[in-house]
Amino acid sequence: MTEAPRRTALDATHRALGATMTDFAGWDMPLRYGSERDEHLAVRTRAGLFDLSHMGEITLTGPGAGRALDHALVGDLSALAVGRARYTMICEAGGGILDDLIVYRLGEQEYMVVANASNAQVVLDALTERAAGFDAVVRDDRENYALIAVQGPASPGILKSVTDADLDGLKYYAGLPGTVAGVSALIARTGYTGEDGFELFVAPSDAEKLWQALTEAGADAGLVPCGLSCRDTLRLEAGMPLYGHELTTATTPFDAGLGRVVKFDKAGDFVGREALTAAAERAASAPPRKLVGLIAAGRRVPRAGYPVVTADGTVVGEVTSGAPSPTLGKPIAIAYVDAAHATAGTEGVCVDIRGTHEPYEVVALPFYKRER
């Protein structure tokens, strides 16, 4: 028996908007409302509205909450200032990545961990286990939040029109409590699109009101509702890893080129320290496959799992994510490639697309970086 997919507080709204729905990690989520290409370009040039209520929120409170997170995660969370957020990871004792996370410090003794929908239970279980012995309480907050994101260059103006919160004082990777369109929200300047934008954590019962208010506030600025399909192409262009693709339990942060998130110099021991120390040494002395960008010369689209090959057919890597890039107008991919072929500009790299070797240009990530 498979369980019926879960529905977000905005489910009726999505259906009324004519969304194409898809199962994602056990949730029935909007894939797209119209053209995913148009949604993508709206976020790059104007603004897009996303329902991300499937993400998993876990709250840690108590005098030992920071230390518990320092022990459970690879980052130095007790050093995080109140009101700031950090990108971090939770690893197995063997160094493999269990999930990538954003952690918000909401108070001296309060943190909110946001996990990927597909890993939320794994992260909750691991945090609960790893926080034992610390003076901290781990709370499953998944049912207590809906998450709405407004992303794109017009998003600050749109949000300003419906909140008195000091958005100008809100830095990138920060969050503050406030009131938006009359509802209480945690307003975070984070996102997964490569654009400026905000993520609004609210009570599920307030989600509909907030969605409608943002829709009206953004109408003149060209804001459109956006689904998971364009979210994936936006993050791909921005070179952001996706769990299950670039990041897996078979990958350490160093393998993914994200070793900087591992803070060896923090106080106390943390889960995975020994294995990650070895992974860091391995990465420095004998680089493993590196995560690179590939841009197609032609029009065929690489998909996750397709081999990266040289002209003579030797396999030198594997695609982890691929899609047509609306911004570049060409297919792009992220791939793990042997160090010998991972330098930008390396000649003769192809992707085996169902038997045909299509030429690709090796580039450094990201494909797209917004102007600031």
Add this chain to the structure above:
Amino acid sequence: MSNPQQLRYTKEHEWLSATDENGVATVGITEFAANALGDVVYAQLPAVGDTVTAGETCGELESTKSVSDLYAPVTGEVVEANQDVVDDPALVNTAPFEGGWLFKVKITDEPAELLTADEYTAFAG
């Protein structure tokens, strides 16, 4: 969405026009299929001179999220591929029954189970 009455359809969501005086029919995919695919970004069509066989793959359509095989609704020789679609695959989305047609085939054999518009509408919902 409405499926034009004068066309016939397959359960693989291709449509087939009536044949002209030379026994040539036009093939495309339905609006239902185009919507299900999402934005089509690449079309690999059969080449002129290829023989296609009813029910067998003869090309592929790639969209943002997936790649789908294109099946031949009838058996015959391809006499034209729509270069406009190769150049601008989005035509499959914007005009699936018109400018987004895929290829023309000189029919040598056609299966009995092609659907009428009403039968296809009932099938595809």
